[in-house]
Amino acid sequence: MAAPTADAATAAAAPQPAGGRIQLKERYAAATLRARRGLDRIRTNAGTCLRPPAATSHSFTSELKLESFYTGGKLALTADGQVLVTPCGDDIKVLDLATGVVKYTLPGVCRDWYRTARCSNLPAC
Amino acid sequence: MPRLVSNSTLQQSASLLTSPTSAGTCSQSTRCRQEAETVTALAVSPDGKLLASGTKSLRLRFWSLEDGSNVRSLKAHDTPVVAMAFDATNTLLATGASDGGVRVWDARQGFVTHNFKGHTAVISCVRFHPDANRWTLFSAADSGEIRVWDLIGRNCTAVLSSHVSSVRSLDLSPDGYFLLSAGRDQVLSLWNLRKNALEKTVPVFETLEAAYFVPPPRLAVKRKKDVAQAADSKSASSLVAATAGEKGTVPVRGPARTYVRETRLSHHHLPYCRGPGPFCRSAARVGPG
Numbered sequence: 001m002a003a004p005t006a007d008a009a010t011a012a013a014a015p016q017p018a019g020g021r022i023q024l025k026e027r028y029a030a031a032t033l034r035a036r037r038g039l040d041r042i043r044t045n046a047g048t049c050l051r052p053p054a055a056t057s058h059s060f061t062s063e064l065k066l067e068s069f070y071t072g073g074k075l076a077l078t079a080d081g082q083v084l085v086t087p088c089g090d091d092i093k094v095l096d097l098a099t100g101v102v103k104y105t106l107p108g109v110c111r112d113w114y115r116t117a118r119c120s121n122l123p124a125c
Numbered sequence: 126m127p128r129l130v131s132n133s134t135l136q137q138s139a140s141l142l143t144s145p146t147s148a149g150t151c152s153q154s155t156r157c158r159q160e161a162e163t164v165t166a167l168a169v170s171p172d173g174k175l176l177a178s179g180t181k182s183l184r185l186r187f188w189s190l191e192d193g194s195n196v197r198s199l200k201a202h203d204t205p206v207v208a209m210a211f212d213a214t215n216t217l218l219a220t221g222a223s224d225g226g227v228r229v230w231d232a233r234q235g236f237v238t239h240n241f242k243g244h245t246a247v248i249s250c251v252r253f254h255p256d257a258n259r260w261t262l263f264s265a266a267d268s269g270e271i272r273v274w275d276l277i278g279r280n281c282t283a284v285l286s287s288h289v290s291s292v293r294s295l296d297l298s299p300d301g302y303f304l305l306s307a308g309r310d311q312v313l314s315l316w317n318l319r320k321n322a323l324e325k326t327v328p329v330f331e332t333l334e335a336a337y338f339v340p341p342p343r344l345a346v347k348r349k350k351d352v353a354q355a356a357d358s359k360s361a362s363s364l365v366a367a368t369a370g371e372k373g374t375v376p377v378r379g380p381a382r383t384y385v386r387e388t389r390l391s392h393h394h395l396p397y398c399r400g401p402g403p404f405c406r407s408a409a410r411v412g413p414g
Contacts, residue, residue, distance in 0.1 A: 104193030
């Protein structure tokens with residue numbers, strides 16, 4: 001009776017290697033348990049399948065989204081060549097050429113005509 | 126029946142006026158959607174702070190490029206504006222309409238300073254003299270004629286006609302006495318502005334969309350002839366220009382030498398990008414290989 005308790009004490013005292021084989025085993029066992037219970041099952045077009053373990057999956061957040069900025073027509077470039085102005089549908093896009101980011105979208109259709117006095121007195125707007 | 130229609134539009138506009146929440150969705154209303162807002166001309170001031178845009182609905186709009194706000198909106202011509210250019214001082218804007226009218230606007234205040242009539246075809250290009258003290262405006266039309274306007278005398282000082290097709294681009298030499306015009310008739314014309322006469326016509330064998338003077342390229346082996354030409358800066362033979370046309374290449378041409386260096390463009394739409402951008406400068410910097 002004395003020997004197993006001593007063994008348990010030394011095992012508790014000895015530090016577990018982080019990310020060792022035992023931990024991976026435990027995690028795998030827990031994942032299979034959850035999968036069996038149907039918690040980690042995900043639906044796809046092909047049917048249900050097991051979700052991959054969290055340790056091996058990566059999720060990405062988008063840093064930059066390139067949207068449409070040119071549908072044809074005349075362009076304008078600033079004198080320093082840093083900003084490109086392009087017509088895009090009814091709107092005009094102002095593009096920063098160094099980063100590719102659309103700085104401004106200038107609305108072609110007057111959406112806020114009721115706010116500006118100089119715009120509201122125009123017959124066509 | 127027409128009375129009913131007018132009543133309904135009146136009601137619609139009245140409801141838009143009274144309730145600002147419904148007016149916020151003005152883009153969905155039929156009244157705003159009727160207009161074709163296709164952009165026909167764009168121009169950015171040399172300091173990069175002001176943008177002017179002309180649309181098919183005859184609007185001329187000024188935008189601030191510092192915060193993206195609409196500074197001013199007005200009716201420019203009776204027909205759509207198809208060509209625009211700012212002057213070197215950022216205060217004047219020249220617009221050319223498709224009925225051949227050319228107007229000069231005060232870009233800060235938004236009123237017409239000059240109204241030039243003389244062209245009979247669609248204006249294809251307008252350009253101020255880069256030296257603001259000369260008070261000169263150049264305009265070209267689809268008929269091929271180029272007119273020189275004096276902004277002080279408010280008259281046309283010269284009609285330069287040599288092109289037989291639409292003139293797409295105008296540029297002035299660094300000393301300001303030579304005008305380069307590129308047209309769809311596949312020639313590059315060099316005009317002497319001291320005499321208002323044609324100096325040289327260079328056949329380029331492609332329809333051109335843009336042509337700009339560039340600094341002369343650094344030569345790997347300097348010949349005596351080239352050094353002498355560079356020293357004589359007032360002569361037309363020292364001028365070097367980059368052209369862009371239907372072939373999708375940007376050849377850098379000197380009128381004396383026919384061909385210096387050609388750079389292949391990656392995209393066939395790039396020649397339609399107007400303006401002396403960094404690309405032209407880098408193309409000129411390459412020099413003969």
